[in-house]
Amino acid sequence: MVDSRIVEHAKVLVRHSTKVMKGDNVLIVVTDRGGMPLAVEVYKETVVAGGSPLIIATPGDAVRGHYKLVPEDYLKIFPKHYFEISRLSKLPRKGCGSDGV
Numbered sequence: 001m002v003d004s005r006i007v008e009h010a011k012v013l014v015r016h017s018t019k020v021m022k023g024d025n026v027l028i029v030v031t032d033r034g035g036m037p038l039a040v041e042v043y044k045e046t047v048v049a050g051g052s053p054l055i056i057a058t059p060g061d062a063v064r065g066h067y068k069l070v071p072e073d074y075l076k077i078f079p080k081h082y083f084e085i086s087r088l089s090k091l092p093r094k095g096c097g098s099d100g101v
Contacts, residue, residue: 002040006037024050040055
């Protein structure tokens with residue numbers, strides 16, 4: 001059973017904060033398991049609103065490891081494949097990670 005506060009928060013995000021409409025592409029990015037329940041509810045609410053949601057889940061440890069391992073000059077480059085996915089989404093990318101990553 002999902003916490004009713006998460007369901008209500010998802011409704012606020014989709015209906016009021018981002019005003020998802022029919023045909024909108026919505027990208028939901030999650031960086032830890034703690035954020036997955038909210039991401040799933042945002043996904044469902046987006047479908048109800050007529051949007052087309054996509055969840056990208058990357059473990060927080062992988063993200064932190066990435067930033068520890070790559071050379072500093074690489075950090076200035078936004079990965080092209082990720083950029084294309086973000087670009088196709090009408091709404092700004094919103095993270096759902098509870099650890100702030």
